[in-house]
Amino acid sequence: xxxxxxxxLEEFQTIYKDKxxxxxxxxFEKLVQQSGIDIEKNRKTVQLYNEQKENLVKLNKKLNWLxxxxxxxxxxxxxxxxxxxxxxxxxxGLRTEIQxxxxxAEKVLEEAYAQMRPxxxxxxxxxxxxxxxxxxPLITFDxxxxxxxxxxxxxxxxxxxxxxxxxxxxxxxxxxxxxxPFLFENKLIHTMGVETYHGYKTIHWxxxxxxxxxxxxxxxxxxxxxxxxxxxxxxxxTQVVLNYCAxxxxxxxxxxxxxxxxxxxxxEIERIVKxxxxxxxxxxxxxxxxxxxxxxxxxxxxxxxxxALDRTHEVQFRTLFTPLAQTNMVxxxxxxxxxxxxxxxxxxxxxxxxxxxxxxGRNINLLPENYTSYSYDMVxxxxxxxxxEFFKAVYFDFAPIxxxxxxxxxxxxxLKPIPEYSQQYSLKESEALANAMDRDCVVHPDTxxxxxxxxxxxxSKDQIDETCITAYSYDIRKCLDFVPVLGGDGRxxxxxxxxxxxxxxxxxxxxxxxxxxxxxxKSVAARRNGLCIFNS
Numbered sequence: 001x002x003x004x005x006x007x008x009l010e011e012f013q014t015i016y017k018d019k020x021x022x023x024x025x026x027x028f029e030k031l032v033q034q035s036g037i038d039i040e041k042n043r044k045t046v047q048l049y050n051e052q053k054e055n056l057v058k059l060n061k062k063l064n065w066l067x068x069x070x071x072x073x074x075x076x077x078x079x080x081x082x083x084x085x086x087x088x089x090x091x092x093g094l095r096t097e098i099q100x101x102x103x104x105a106e107k108v109l110e111e112a113y114a115q116m117r118p119x120x121x122x123x124x125x126x127x128x129x130x131x132x133x134x135x136x137p138l139i140t141f142d143x144x145x146x147x148x149x150x151x152x153x154x155x156x157x158x159x160x161x162x163x164x165x166x167x168x169x170x171x172x173x174x175x176x177x178x179x180x181p182f183l184f185e186n187k188l189i190h191t192m193g194v195e196t197y198h199g200y201k202t203i204h205w206x207x208x209x210x211x212x213x214x215x216x217x218x219x220x221x222x223x224x225x226x227x228x229x230x231x232x233x234x235x236x237x238t239q240v241v242l243n244y245c246a247x248x249x250x251x252x253x254x255x256x257x258x259x260x261x262x263x264x265x266x267x268e269i270e271r272i273v274k275x276x277x278x279x280x281x282x283x284x285x286x287x288x289x290x291x292x293x294x295x296x297x298x299x300x301x302x303x304x305x306x307x308a309l310d311r312t313h314e315v316q317f318r319t320l321f322t323p324l325a326q327t328n329m330v331x332x333x334x335x336x337x338x339x340x341x342x343x344x345x346x347x348x349x350x351x352x353x354x355x356x357x358x359x360x361g362r363n364i365n366l367l368p369e370n371y372t373s374y375s376y377d378m379v380x381x382x383x384x385x386x387x388x389e390f391f392k393a394v395y396f397d398f399a400p401i402x403x404x405x406x407x408x409x410x411x412x413x414x415l416k417p418i419p420e421y422s423q424q425y426s427l428k429e430s431e432a433l434a435n436a437m438d439r440d441c442v443v444h445p446d447t448x449x450x451x452x453x454x455x456x457x458x459x460s461k462d463q464i465d466e467t468c469i470t471a472y473s474y475d476i477r478k479c480l481d482f483v484p485v486l487g488g489d490g491r492x493x494x495x496x497x498x499x500x501x502x503x504x505x506x507x508x509x510x511x512x513x514x515x516x517x518x519x520x521x522k523s524v525a526a527r528r529n530g531l532c533i534f535n536s
Contacts, residue, residue, distance in 0.1 A: 004138070004178075006324065008402040009331050009338065012395055020135040024387045027131060028380060035119035039376050042115045046375045049112055052105035060098060112374035119379060123368035125529075128390050129173075135391065138408075139398075141175040144529040145183065148418055149174055150426040153181050156415040157245035158349040165472060166190045168452045169431040170238065171528070173364045177398070178410050183243040184364045184397075185428065188236060188435070190452045190472075195233035199481075199497030201225045205489035227483035227495035234474055234502055236450045240364060242354040242397045248406035249316035250350050254308040258357060261305055261333055262340030269305075269334070276304030283309060302326040305333050308345070320406055328403035338396040345400050352407070356397050366390050422460040425513050425531065427467075430455035433513060433533040434469045436526035444505040447473040458510065465513040474502040511535060 005011050032039070129141040142149065153159035163169070166189060173184040202224045211217050261269065280296040280303055287294035293314040297303050302321070306329055311317045321329070333341040342357035371382045401407050434442055434453045443451045451473035458466040479501045482494035511525070511533050522534040 049108040120372040128366035145174040169428040197499040201495040240359040252313040252316040254311040427455040443471040444507040446475040477501040
């Protein structure tokens with residue numbers, strides 16, 4: 001079924017959720033048959049292993065109780081010889097029993113893993129992607145992100161080819177939806193902020209005063225002085241973004257932010273819309289006075305809830321958001337079926353960026369290690385459960401795009417031609433491979449923070465790209481400031497405040513990028529998406 005999705009919310013519930021569940025279960029059963037594993041035999045082995053582990057827990061509890069009893073009895077000096085004579089042999093015997101039980105459990109666990117090895121070996125990093133393609137045939141995922149794909153997005157869809165030096169690509173997943181290119185990207189982002197450091201100093205002094213009888217009295221006073229210093233500090237966070245390229249509304253840009261309106265009641269939504277209508281009227285009146293082209297749309301629910309009032313092209317905005325698109329978007333924002341209003345939507349001409357809260361912190365693909373286990377039942381639960389979660393996350397990243405029918409149209413191929421490149425793979429793929437390496441291979445030896453890795457193309461020969469990976473990071477030096485603080489004794493005291501000084505570091509190394517087949521005899525440092533990175 002290569003049908004366009006006209007109502008992403010309803011069709012997820014009525015069609016694609018069940019279809020993906022069926023595809024996933026059927027695919028898993030085929031792998032099980034292909035592996036030839038004995039399910040019932042594995043279940044018996046797993047049951048035996050669980051019994052062994054339960055026995056170990058009981059033995060350890062018994063050992064801990066004997067140790068506690070021995071300590072308790074030894075409090076009485078008179079009983080020490082008796083306690084040691086009675087309990088020590090039992091403790092030794094228990095330790096031996098625990099060691100033997102642990103060895104038996106490990107042996108059973110090895111047997112269970114051996115039983116599951118034929119199935120575990122069949123999982124690949126393409127499984128989750130192939131299943132999504134089977135469920136929604138209009139989606140296709142590419143083996144890797146080539147320089148030709150990236151150039152097409154840059155030349156024909158206004159995609160930003162280069163991230164600044166504050167961002168590094170951790171992983172990419174490229175593909176097409178009905179021939180419209182898209183790119184999932186997981187990025188590490190560096191920003192400079194500040195950190196406030198605290199220091200304390202306790203002072204003492206003696207006060208002398210006269211009491212009610214006129215006699216001199218003294219008392220000892222104590223005060224803890226507090227001082228702070230604020231210094232620059234680097235911060236790092238990750239961000240998962242879906243970049244979707246489409247020809248619709250090519251001159252239009254806008255931004256809308258997630259506000260989780262699905263958590264509001266109907267009355268709260270009504271109040272939000274009424275307040276928003278007043279804001280829309282003021283903006284329309286201002287546009288008329290200033291001869292701007294902004295005019296509020298008739299569907300005030302959509303205008304207020306989608307809240308893309310910074311749009312740059314009124315006619316193209318209306319072309320994009322047909323009545324069906326408006327209805328779909330409002331339903332998506334208010335529904336609790338998916339993730340609700342958790343998506344930021346940034347359109348920059350022909351490139352659309354979806355940043356959803358539900359995708360932050362997740363891997364943009366599932367790998368074999370997400371499924372493997374010693375237990376058949378755990379493997380099945382992992383495979384089916386994680387693939388269903390993954391499909392839902394990907395589907396609802398696409399949902400704001402699918403809500404707009406124009407974005408599902410096949411692009412017109414009267415586009416600018418893509419130049420021929422000697423370079424094979426995009427710089428983002430190079431950065432992702434570099435980030436998959438052991439960090440000691442790429443960062444400065446004094447590095448004490450995360451590193452932003454940037455790739456620069458050097459040359460290409462025999463389908464092998466040479467790249468320069470530059471790592472930007474920091475060393476940390478401990479520093480001490482003395483801050484003058486007025487104490488209760490009337491004196492100024494220097495309070496020591498220790499703080500971290502972040503010293504910029506830069507390190508460059510040269511590596512090679514190629515497919516696994518081409519680099520099969522090389523010393524590979526990391527692999528992903530069928531590609532690998534190596535030194536020579």
